Amino acid sequence: MSTIDIAVVDYGMGNLRSVSKALEHVATTKNVVVTSKPEDVAKASRVVFPGQGAMPDCIRELDARGLRGAVLEAAQNKPFLGICIGLQMLFEQSEEGNAAGLGLFKGGVKRFAHADMVDSQGEKLKVPHMGWNQVYQCQHAEAKAHALWQGIEDGARFYYVHSYYVQPADESIIEGYSDYPKRFTCAIAKDNLFAVQFHPEKSANAGLQLLSNFVNWSPS
Template identity: 55%
Template sequence: MKVVIVDYGMGNLRSVAKAVEKVAPQAQVIVSDQPQTLLDADRIIVPGQGAMHDCMREFLARGLHDSLLRAAEDKPFLGICVGMQMLFDHSEEGDTKGLGLLPGRVRRFAGDMVSPDGGHLKVPHMGWNEVLPSAPHVLWEGIATPEGQGERFYFVHSYYCEPADSGATAARTVYGVPFTCAVAQANIAAIQFHPEKSAAAGLRLLSNFIAWRP
């Protein structure tokens, strides 16, 4: 199995690659910015770190835009953090056009959010928070269920996704407001949190993605 971590000059590439190597020692894990390598992959992972407009600029500059869209047509695909946000039509961050693979938009957290105890919530949302699955999915096997308590994962972000189709939401988290922190549709899945920074639960999620047969 060939798992390609897409290198667009940004993102936590090596940490994600090492995490995938740990859970899938039988796989060939490749960090690449070559369009043909994306098309030859069995699985695609797009990690994210940085501003949305910078990420999209780099995708275009490196000639990855079209090959990523083609690869996402049928290959198991996992977007992480900004790699989730870029799947949508538009982001408020830099008034940026996304890939348009999923209808919806990316919005900034309000600056006046308060916690249940009345305290001010800082932006970015940074740290551990509970992820509550919305429906059964292979990503959550051995981690959490819609009927029970969620698992905690590590977040770092100032923007959140708002899918046009609520059926695409695979999990939610609450930070000031409830928001979609995971999506799943056909062969595409994406998560706002960082599995490579989320200890055992994050490794299990990556293992589940490797085993996924959409």
């Protein structure tokens, strides 16, 4: 039985090739496997949970492949990185289709409000939020910045494509935020888990640095 260093969870919702290629680029000695098999997720040393698409479709396809249990177990027991919908699905409920999430964290997923979204020059902002935006790292009292921010400048730009954002009930898990135009959470962390709204695999050097940090991360 071959070793799986990093499992990229495939539940039929896209963007897997760019994620796996970026991981292979920063982890040349690791076995990176894109898989839809719960047993592969269970035996992998690390798990990446990406995704694009509508929340109700993502949850349905995850369950259709029998992956819910394996993903939840990985999210609580091994280094785990959620990306985009892979962040949103960790929460209780989404306004997108009034869909129930996996419920690992309390809180919901909200849609950007069109009516009051204007930039500093008064220009109306578009939804979805698409393109590059600055990410500001959170430093909690008496604690250093999270290990996955190592080597990444505070305010570095990352690439986004989304119409919804997470709103955690517990603010202590928030590790990063962006403004569009108001502040929204773009990164969370707890124990062995880190999850982001932006796409590190599409975010040039800063994104590759974050993925490299994840590959070498040893949660305490």
